[in-house]
Amino acid sequence: MKLLAEKSTLNGQVSIPGSKSHTIRAVAVAALAQGQSYIRRPLFSNDALSAVDCYRALGAKIDTARPEVWVIEGTAGRIPSNNQTIDVGNSGTTMNLAIGTCSLADPNAKIHLTGDPQIQRRPVGPILQAVNDLGAKGQCLKDNGCPPLVISGRLKGGKTTVHCKSSQYLSSLLLACPLAEGTSEITVPLLHEPDYVRITLDWLNKQHIQYEMKNDLSWFCIPGGQAYKAFDLPVPSDFSSATFFLCAAAVLGSNVLIRGLDFADSQPDKAVVEYLKAMGADITITDDGIRVKKSPLKGIEIDMNRTPDALPAMAVTAALAEGTTRLVNVPQAREKETDRIACMASELKKLGADIEELPDGLVIRGGKTLSAAPVTGHDDHRIVMAMAIAGMAMNEPLDIDTAEAMNVTFPEFVTLMNTLGAALSVRQ
Numbered sequence: 430m431k432l433l434a435e436k437s438t439l440n441g442q443v444s445i446p447g448s449k450s451h452t453i454r455a456v457a458v459a460a461l462a463q464g465q466s467y468i469r470r471p472l473f474s475n476d477a478l479s480a481v482d483c484y485r486a487l488g489a490k491i492d493t494a495r496p497e498v499w500v501i502e503g504t505a506g507r508i509p510s511n512n513q514t515i516d517v518g519n520s521g522t523t524m525n526l527a528i529g530t531c532s533l534a535d536p537n538a539k540i541h542l543t544g545d546p547q548i549q550r551r552p553v554g555p556i557l558q559a560v561n562d563l564g565a566k567g568q569c570l571k572d573n574g575c576p577p578l579v580i581s582g583r584l585k586g587g588k589t590t591v592h593c594k595s596s597q598y599l600s601s602l603l604l605a606c607p608l609a610e611g612t613s614e615i616t617v618p619l620l621h622e623p624d625y626v627r628i629t630l631d632w633l634n635k636q637h638i639q640y641e642m643k644n645d646l647s648w649f650c651i652p653g654g655q656a657y658k659a660f661d662l663p664v665p666s667d668f669s670s671a672t673f674f675l676c677a678a679a680v681l682g683s684n685v686l687i688r689g690l691d692f693a694d695s696q697p698d699k700a701v702v703e704y705l706k707a708m709g710a711d712i713t714i715t716d717d718g719i720r721v722k723k724s725p726l727k728g729i730e731i732d733m734n735r736t737p738d739a740l741p742a743m744a745v746t747a748a749l750a751e752g753t754t755r756l757v758n759v760p761q762a763r764e765k766e767t768d769r770i771a772c773m774a775s776e777l778k779k780l781g782a783d784i785e786e787l788p789d790g791l792v793i794r795g796g797k798t799l800s801a802a803p804v805t806g807h808d809d810h811r812i813v814m815a816m817a818i819a820g821m822a823m824n825e826p827l828d829i830d831t832a833e834a835m836n837v838t839f840p841e842f843v844t845l846m847n848t849l850g851a852a853l854s855v856r857q
Contacts, residue, residue, distance in 0.1 A: 432832035434820025435852035442686035443845050445671045447472040447664035449838050453480040453522045454632050460489035462503035464659030469498045471664050475837045479520035483527050486515045506608045510535035517544045519837050521551050525597035528556050529605030531580035532565035543577035547766045555591050556598040562589035563613055586611025586653050594761050596622040600629040607638045607655035615649040621761045624697030624735055631695055666690050668698035669738045670839050675701050676742040677818045678721035679710040680749045688718040697735045704731050728752030728795055733759040741815035744773040747793035748782040749822050760789040766809040776804045801825035810837040
């Protein structure tokens with residue numbers, strides 16, 4: 430599938446769908462809870478549905494017939510002992526959180542976890558070592574530190590040290606350890622993307638789960654023998670999805686109002702608003718939402734360690750700004766669905782951008798005139814949507830392949846962008 434992006438000016442208002450990070454965590458907590466939970470305004474996307482399928486396989490009864498509210502009958506933390514294989518598709522969040530959940534199963538169970546080719550290249554060694562330290566048994570079937578893998582045994586508690594190049598390793602432990610037999614102590618010498626852990630902690634706090642921690646998230650102590658309770662809660666709107674509208678409006682918008690975002694939420698990509706302001710964007714936060722108008726942008730240096738998902742959109746924005754932008758301290762962007770640092774450098778160079786790879790980021794020398802050339806989205810939803818912004822800023826139409834990847838997190842992207850006046854169309 431291809432996405433055709435043509436020169437556009439954006440105007441109007443748009444409401445952002447629910448957060449993928451919150452939706453998947455809500456599914457996990459509801460699946461482990463006792464009783465019937467209601468998840469309101471969930472994100473209906475491939476990644477979220479992968480989580481639904483995974484937790485159905487782990488014993489939860491999940492009704493997604495109504496898109497505005499999912500109903501989940503939880504397992505009370507009792508994971509079936511039947512041996513099975515669970516395919517998480519393209520959802521790295523589901524894979525990592527499921528590792529912790531599967532380690533709560535009966536000691537005689539053997540649960541295999543796998544995913545698509547991108548998932549089978551994503552490292553899981555640190556989280557597997559951690560669940561092994563805490564009494565379960567996890568093993569990569571190809572001995573390469575990546576899925577497919579098998580989980581057996583059961584979390585007993587104890588001590589572990591985990592280096593979190595992905596914050597999802599720690600989130601997985603934080604969600605599972607309250608249901609372990611004993612107390613778990615987790616030391617975290619390295620943590621990228623800490624705000625995603627804070628999202629997980631927000632869910633634990635709503636559940637009144639007991640734990641101790643250091644404020645810098647470098648140490649946790651979690652008593653076992655706790656329980657999750659059924660809940661009825663809405664999913665906050667997704668700042669990661671909003672990133673594409675914020676960046677597009679900053680370079681293409683005459684007057685765009687983005688609704689539904691809550692700055693009190695822990696989602697890290699809310700920082701994109703500050704990034705754009707620092708570049709000179711005309712952004713006003715009001716009671717109605719975030720109002721963005723096109724204005725001249727200048728290059729700056731941005732530490733993106735907390736916001737790796739924003740790198741593709743910010744790279745395009747930087748290419749359309751004047752001066753040099755440095756996107757740094759984000760080495761984990763190389764271990765997402767794709768190596769996003771290399772892929773964004775490759776695709777923007779095809780359009781004539783002056784861009785340089787760093788080991789942990791990108792240097793973009795803006796002000797160059799971009800010209801259309803066939804580009805690939807690398808089967809990566811965020812690259813596809815970022816390149817759409819580039820296409821809307823150019824005089825010639827831009828063809829982007831592997832556009833079906835948008836369905837992973839944002840199937841409504843084209844529809845919502847077009848309501849603002851974008852000229853986007855999908856073709857087989």
